[in-house]
Amino acid sequence: AQSVAQPEDQVNVAEGNPLTVKCTYSVSGNPYLFWYVQYPNRGLQFLLKYITGDNLVKGSYGFEAEFNKSQTSFHLKKPSALVSDSALYFCAVRDTNAGKSTFGDGTTLTVKP
Amino acid sequence: DAGVIQSPRHEVTEMGQEVTLRCKPISGHDYLFWYRQTMMRGLELLIYFNNNVPIDDSGMPEDRFSAKMPNASFSTLKIQPSEPRDSAVYFCASSFRGEKLFFGSGTQLSVL
Numbered sequence: 001a002q003s004v005a006q007p008e009d010q011v012n013v014a015e016g017n018p019l020t021v022k023c024t025y026s027v028s029g030n031p032y033l034f035w036y037v038q039y040p041n042r043g044l045q046f047l048l049k050y051i052t053g054d055n056l057v058k059g060s061y062g063f064e065a066e067f068n069k070s071q072t073s074f075h076l077k078k079p080s081a082l083v084s085d086s087a088l089y090f091c092a093v094r095d096t097n098a099g100k101s102t103f104g105d106g107t108t109l110t111v112k113p
Numbered sequence: 114d115a116g117v118i119q120s121p122r123h124e125v126t127e128m129g130q131e132v133t134l135r136c137k138p139i140s141g142h143d144y145l146f147w148y149r150q151t152m153m154r155g156l157e158l159l160i161y162f163n164n165n166v167p168i169d170d171s172g173m174p175e176d177r178f179s180a181k182m183p184n185a186s187f188s189t190l191k192i193q194p195s196e197p198r199d200s201a202v203y204f205c206a207s208s209f210r211g212e213k214l215f216f217g218s219g220t221q222l223s224v225l
Contacts, residue, residue, distance in 0.1 A: 046215070092214075106156070
């Protein structure tokens, strides 16, 4: 079985400050991990993924995520937030032996000017 | 590539009517997923296909829901009869080898 937890429903940060959106996961095998972003009235868009290799993954729009195997976490980060980063963010995990990804409940990020 | 194409963009229907949602995945992708998104339940996986074959339909709410993928470039999700609680945004997504998903813009379904 595979599962994802996003412990925060909402994250608020000021523009220019660093942001972190948390994600922890559980899989029986090796994980594939993903972050997606959803803007209002749009489908989800891929941000970045971890498959193997370097624990720090860089993605679109200046986002990055750090894979931590011992803590089973894959937190999304950005050094300096923009107002335009305000959106709904989803973490997802897929066991390497599974065909489907499991999504978290989503975290609403609000960046205030 | 135009991405994943879903139609219609919006659908308003009355309870008891049949609803058919359509999806064209990205060419070359071998996985297709149908999701439903609501405020109360979040993003739910309804069913997914691999090479046009349904693999897991455990998320389909009940027998009123059915999905088909007659070929690699087309899939449908049908609700018959529809009920107000089916109101949601339905997303189709496709991927290659089950990795990153490409989502369509969704169908906003309202059942009155």
